[in-house]
Amino acid sequence: MTSSNLFWGALALGAVTGMRSMLAPTMVSRALAARDDMDNVDEPARTLASRRAQQLLLPMAAAELLGDKMPFAPDRTIVPSMMFRALSGGVTAAALASARREPVWLPALIGASAALIASEIGLKLRKPYQKKALTNAALGLTEDCVALTLGSAGIRQALER
Template sequence: MLRSFLIGLVAGQRGMTPLAVVATATHREEISADLPLQKLMLSAVIAAGTVALAAAEMAGDKMKTAPDRTVPVGLAVRSITAAYAGAALAPRDKRVLGAAIAVGTALASSYVGLAARKWAMRRHGQTATGFVEDAIVLGSGMAIASPSLVTAKG
């Protein structure tokens, strides 16, 4: 259930990243494609499409007109992607609980993350803080969904 909690933290900061990292992990066959529509993620085109959506969100975050992550549509997207990713990363018999944990974590961390980002932006600006946040979110998301990418072989 730890992975569901952690992916909720990721979702709270970037709504599309959980879907992209789950699609990547599914495509790499690191997690099973048991959920509805998850078999589609075995396709390189679909997996790449989710990554493109996450990249577009990250690029849009640097724009002055970007809305706060806590606007209703932002919270809705975070809830949906967190639920899906939380369920995908949970043990098979605890998928509903994994989804619930991820959604709760995503909603709470959206507000905490926004406050932290606004504080950092006063000192370092929107673009610089956005790139740092992106690196943390993407790296964390990949490590959570695809642990083999960060474990030593040898």
């Protein structure tokens, strides 16, 4: 039976993905790679824990963290972005479930749904300040801190038995 800890972790990391699409997969990739119980885990945990995934995800997350504060950053709720965020949130949550050797579909659905909802909320909170560069950047940095804190807590929660 899948535990509620995994569901809360999937929800938290899905929300992080809604704020920063590459941050949650990067954090989970690094967390899984650091574990010593990753032998014989299924996909997608195996892929996210791989060295190659870490090499790809970290620069992508860093670029997103920087690019989000730029005035030319695209709207996070355009259809391609929302599709990618849902996919990213779902895969991230599924990786946590597979690392625990538990069914992946419900956590994936929770992660994808949370990503979509958090994207909408984040946009509504920041959009009024987009034209004020300094305020927008400050809000973006605050959102980064919230995402990092929430992501760390979500990983701890999901991987706890």
